[in-house]
Amino acid sequence: MQTLTQTLTITRPDDWHLHLRDGAALAAVLPDTARRFARAIVMPNLKPPVTTVAMAAAYRERIIAALSAGMNAPPPDRPKAGQANNMEPHSGEQPSPPREGRPGGVGHFTPLMTLYLTDNMPAAEIDAVKASGFVHGIKLYPAGATTNSDAGVSDLKKCAATLARMEQLGVPLLVHGEVTDPAVDIFDREAVFIDTVLMPLLRDFPALKVVLEHITTRDGIEFVRDSGVNVAGTLTAHHLLLNRNAIFAGGIRPHNYCLPVLKRESHRQALVAAAISGNPKFFLGTDSAPHGQSTKEAACGCAGCYTAHAGIELYAEAFEAVGALDKLEGFASFYGADYYGLPRNTDRITLLREAAAVPASLAYLDGDRLVPLRAGESVAWRLA
Secondary structure (H helix, E strand, O other): OOOOOOEEEEEOOOEEEEOOOOHHHHHHHHHHHHHHOOEEEEOOOOOOOOOOHHHHHHHHHHHHHHHHHHOOOOOOOOOOOOOOOOOOOOOOOOOOOOOOOOOOOOOOOEEEEEEEOOOOOOOHHHHHHHHHOOEEEEEEOEOOOOOOOOOOEOOHHHHHHHHHHHHHHOOOEEEOOOOOOOOOOHHHHHHHHHHHHHHHHHHHOOOOOEEEOOOOOHHHHHHHHHOOOOEEEEEOHHHHHOOHHHHOOOOOOHHHOOOOOOOOHHHHHHHHHHHOOOOOOEEEOOOEOOOEHHHHOOOOOOOOOOOHHHOOHHHHHHHHHOOOHHHHHHHHHHHHHHHHOOOOOOOEEEEEOOOEEOOOOEEEEOOEEEOOOOOOOEEOOEEO
């Protein structure tokens, strides 16, 4: 009989795809990421979107301010690691637990900023990105693809000069890889995007650094695997753990609804195989996306899964399920940093193989709650 690993110590990981929102929402969710990850690529799809280096600098300062405030004011109902919390939505206050898991609290965290690509972003802005030292990529949202993407790109031909400058300076293009044509089946939109957008893009700009984010299909895996070293991809924990049946288990499950949408089991298996392969083209990106409970549980609910509360623990589950815990460190801690040309982290975290209860909901905004993935259930690992 195989003995189960009871502890796992790895180099502190990074999150290469994260939504932090802004204002009170930012303050509520940031500590969950900062306890676990040293750095995170922060998405720019705010209202209004972050389209200039100056706007990214201001957003970065707001994140740093929230981080500093959060060190002394933890959210009231994010439990200490391993501590049960049976709080139901809109229930009364709970005692504030101590922070855990990170030397120095949540202060040792670096936000890595991005800009939101628009049809009219000037090529000169890419020079400012390269000179900034804190903006690490340009995000491509096809117009209307997901939350706050209405200002996204309508036609990549309009961005040719900007893309050429990105290619020259080595600035990565971070891609939400779905077409938005309503005539294309929602389960086919990633594959169609690869064929009609990404392949022509790389023919025009063969040295452009491209990250296909939150890959959901075998098509996406094969595209990244077979492309040059300039092309990489991120994988989320929820796409590694769930297939599309999870959206409909016993009824509509809005908190399992995300974009790109969960796919069939054969695609999930292809994602897992890529994650554990040791191929440095694939690395961790949670795509943790907070939405208030009222906007998820609605007639037209928002897309996005909140996973930052167990941002590394859920990946440990996915890797353990296929006997590949020894592959987690490279995927979570090394390959993303190498791709972005950043030093690997030197501090370490330890996970314990011990069930940790997930609250039914978490503090978020006044009058609204945040329902995390696995709400009311448990995660098999916890941060030591």
